[in-house]
Amino acid sequence: MQHWVDYIFLAAYLLTLVGFGIHFHRKNENVEGYLLGGRKLPFFAVGLSCMMALLSSISIVAVPGEICNHGFTLYLFGPLTTLLAIPFFFLFTLFYFKLGSFTPYEYLEHRYNRGVRALIAISNFYSRVLYLGLVLYTTSKIFESAYGWSVGVCILCVGAIGIAYAYFGGLRGMVWIDVLQFFILFFGLAALIFVLCWKIDGGVVEAVACAFREGHGVPQLQEKSFYSLSPYVRVLFFLMLWNCVTGALTHSCSDQITVQRLLSTGDWKAGFKSQCIAVLTSLVLMGLLYFIGFAVFTYYFQHPGLLGPGRRGDGALFRFLTTELPTPVPGLFLAALFAAILSTLDGGINAMATVYLKEIHAKFLNRNLSPQSEMTVSKCATVCIGIAAILLALALDFSGRWLSQTVSEVNTIFVGFAAATLPAYLFAVLSRRTCPALIWSYTFLAFGELIGKNIWYISSRTAEQAFLKDPSVGMGWGGPLEIKWLLLPLIVGAAILVPAAVIRELRKRIIGKILVFSGLFILGIALSFLWWYIFSNAFITDGVPRARSFAFHLPAAFILGCIALRFFPVQPKEKYQGLTLFSLREKMAEKSGTN
Numbered sequence: 001m002q003h004w005v006d007y008i009f010l011a012a013y014l015l016t017l018v019g020f021g022i023h024f025h026r027k028n029e030n031v032e033g034y035l036l037g038g039r040k041l042p043f044f045a046v047g048l049s050c051m052m053a054l055l056s057s058i059s060i061v062a063v064p065g066e067i068c069n070h071g072f073t074l075y076l077f078g079p080l081t082t083l084l085a086i087p088f089f090f091l092f093t094l095f096y097f098k099l100g101s102f103t104p105y106e107y108l109e110h111r112y113n114r115g116v117r118a119l120i121a122i123s124n125f126y127s128r129v130l131y132l133g134l135v136l137y138t139t140s141k142i143f144e145s146a147y148g149w150s151v152g153v154c155i156l157c158v159g160a161i162g163i164a165y166a167y168f169g170g171l172r173g174m175v176w177i178d179v180l181q182f183f184i185l186f187f188g189l190a191a192l193i194f195v196l197c198w199k200i201d202g203g204v205v206e207a208v209a210c211a212f213r214e215g216h217g218v219p220q221l222q223e224k225s226f227y228s229l230s231p232y233v234r235v236l237f238f239l240m241l242w243n244c245v246t247g248a249l250t251h252s253c254s255d256q257i258t259v260q261r262l263l264s265t266g267d268w269k270a271g272f273k274s275q276c277i278a279v280l281t282s283l284v285l286m287g288l289l290y291f292i293g294f295a296v297f298t299y300y301f302q303h304p305g306l307l308g309p310g311r312r313g314d315g316a317l318f319r320f321l322t323t324e325l326p327t328p329v330p331g332l333f334l335a336a337l338f339a340a341i342l343s344t345l346d347g348g349i350n351a352m353a354t355v356y357l358k359e360i361h362a363k364f365l366n367r368n369l370s371p372q373s374e375m376t377v378s379k380c381a382t383v384c385i386g387i388a389a390i391l392l393a394l395a396l397d398f399s400g401r402w403l404s405q406t407v408s409e410v411n412t413i414f415v416g417f418a419a420a421t422l423p424a425y426l427f428a429v430l431s432r433r434t435c436p437a438l439i440w441s442y443t444f445l446a447f448g449e450l451i452g453k454n455i456w457y458i459s460s461r462t463a464e465q466a467f468l469k470d471p472s473v474g475m476g477w478g479g480p481l482e483i484k485w486l487l488l489p490l491i492v493g494a495a496i497l498v499p500a501a502v503i504r505e506l507r508k509r510i511i512g513k514i515l516v517f518s519g520l521f522i523l524g525i526a527l528s529f530l531w532w533y534i535f536s537n538a539f540i541t542d543g544v545p546r547a548r549s550f551a552f553h554l555p556a557a558f559i560l561g562c563i564a565l566r567f568f569p570v571q572p573k574e575k576y577q578g579l580t581l582f583s584l585r586e587k588m589a590e591k592s593g594t595n
Contacts, residue, residue, distance in 0.1 A: 008331065041175055041261075043270040047277025049178035050261050052185070053347035055285055060337055062138065064317045067293030068300075071216040073226075073235050074551075075290065077244035082282050084245065088252035089275045091429060095579065096259060097268040098588075102358045104259045104425075110588070111428040111579055112436045114363070119443060120424050121359035124254055125352060129385060132348045133392025136162075139341050140397070142318050142334075155393045162345030163386030166353075167379055174350060175261065178343045182281070188333045189288045195325060196295040201302055207295040216297050231535050231552040242555065246422055253425035256351040296320055349389070353381040419446035423561050432576045433568040438561070444517040446557040448524020452489075453553065455525075456532045461547040478545020480537040486529045493522030527556050 066074050095107050105121040140154035166174075197203050202210070211217055220226035225233045251258065258278075262271040296316050300306060306323070321330045357378050362369055369377065420443040427434035463478030497519025499506065506512040531554060540546055574589035 040266055041264045043265050043273040044277055045175050045179050046261050046265050046271075047274040048182045048281060049175040049343070049347070050258050050274060050278035051281045051285070052178040052182050052343035053257050053261065054344065055185075055282065059286075059289060060138075060142070060317075060341075063289045064293035064296050067211065067216055067290070068297045068316045070234065071219060072211075072290065072293070073218045073220045074240075076218060077240055078286055079283055081244045081248045082279055082286065084248035085252055085275060085279050088248055089272055091249075091581065092253040092425060093259065093262060093271060093275075094268050094584065095429070096263060097271060098578075098584075101263065102260075103256055103355055104254050105355070105359055107579070108424060108428065111434070111575060112424070112439060116424060116436050116439050118359065118363065119440070120254070120421055121355060123419075123443075124256070124421055125355050125359070128256060128348060128352055128355075129388050130392050132345060132352070132385075132389035133396055135341065135344050135348070136389055136393035137396040140393070142337065151397050152394060155390055155397070158341065158345075159386055159390040159393070162342060162349060162389075163383055165342060166346040166349040166386065167382050174343070174346050175264070178347070181343050184335065185337075186285065186288075188335070188337070189285065189292065192321075192333055193288065193291060193295065196292065196299060196320075199324065200295060200299050207291070207298045210298040210301055211294040214297075214301060216294070229554070230539055231531070231548045232539055232546045234549050235551050236549075239551065239553065243551075243553075246555075246558075249426065250422045254421050256355050257347050260351050260354055261347075292317065299324075345386075345389075349382055349385050352385045353378045356381040356385065419443070419450060419557065423558060427561075427565060428579070429581045431565060432570045432580065433565055435568055435571055438564060438568055440517065441520055441564075442557065442561045444520040445524040445527070445560070448521040449527050449557050450524075451521075452525035452528025452532075456528060457548050457550065460545065463545045464547040467545045475540070475543065475545040478540075478547060479543075480540050481529070481533045483533065486526065486533045489522050489526040489529060493519050493526055495519075497523065524557065531556075 063075060066072075092104070096104055099106055099110070101107065103121070105117050105124075108120055109117040136155045136159050137151075139158050140149070140151040143149040143154045144151055197207060200207050220235065220237075226235070227237050229236065229238065262274055265271045265274055299320065300316055306319075321333055325333070357374060361377050361381070362374075366373070420439055423442050424434075424439050427438070459477035461478075463476035466473050467475065467478060496515050500512045500515035500519065503512070506515070532548075536546075577583055578586040578588035
């Protein structure tokens, strides 16, 4: 009976959303209204919408689940990452208002050319659609834990709902629904915290104290290995700090979901106010999620038989919801969770429809779209992007089962294709030397580095799992890497790159460029294999295979890119005037580089 009551609340909530979507759909007269809300949306609503678009089911599942499974360490720098969005607004977003952009990628055409703009836009397009797939995957884990739904069925159903709402609502409708959903989610989380504290022996203080006492706080702070650079330690202090800063930079410079909402305010001052509201509300809700993670762990620590055999922390919160709360509270709370889930889905789908229209369709397929055609393309893109997210969510589910990954780890082998994003923007706003050749070269080197890193991760993890089941299989790829596997890509990459780089006439031809980029790609693989060789031979000495941590990554390609930047000449003034941090107040040159 309880599940049916929950379903009734969810159905009523979804019908309400559909009604709002249809209402706002009638107000979308053109593509600017559909994708940017007419650039007249109030800053407070946009700020709440920015926060809701990013506080998704990933956070709601992963944060409590990670704390229950491993502790709080992975989120140690979360608040700092959020706060950095405020100063980084002035590093990047001011330029987008100056250009009157639809997307942050328009800036790259002015600083580089159309090719670099397309490269970064398409790679980020994939990354954000993958993010939507991850939202669907984590949503399926909610309903799997709460009601025993099939993961595949849940992904299909929730994906279809998200597509429908994004199709009808447009950005204006999404922003105002996000405001409503913020309050629903806030009061839902507050109610859950109240019930948790009521059921925990010792209340608020014990909810946190027990988690820290039992090693689910930040016990790694006392461990020397936490401050090392070993790839066999799950999380590392210095890499977490690096990812905190670079993650905030990447989000601020290129995240279409947030940038599109900020641009809908019309001017940078209102956009900055929206960013501040998003940061402050994110910190509040982040704190609530952290506390819920500690409290859920403590509750099941005090009542160890209630979680059930074989259950992991990823499902603990939703096990609590459906077994420990009286009807109709679970249905009300799941409606609140759907608020966060659909805010992320519809916002992400709408943002990616904008990227597809402005960066792919209008650039490569039809440059003379009429206003009506733009609306049609945007709506068709909305549907196709939603379907792509569903397919990626199913792939993530396969990866999670294959490699026995938690929600926090499951997207490891799918991310990284937008590796050149941060250097492209950071070099553009800070240097007069950056140019298309540097960004293309960096892209292929970093992509090779990603492939090598994934080979290391998958090979070592599967070897470790096989060893745990049957030690007689030996260490395999989870043991020390042999030198021949490092030398092979190193020699091949150098043999391809050096002739093309040295012979100037060859370098000017298409075949020469292909050879250069191919050589850099293979050398990128060798770069990851170099770390694999060094660390595996240094740390694996006891005959037991070890899997590389999902979070381990040394920024070797980025460091090499920064060094290479110094050897490029200063570009023509028309390429950077008014478009770098040091010339922001200058008027842009009349002939900006758009070749």
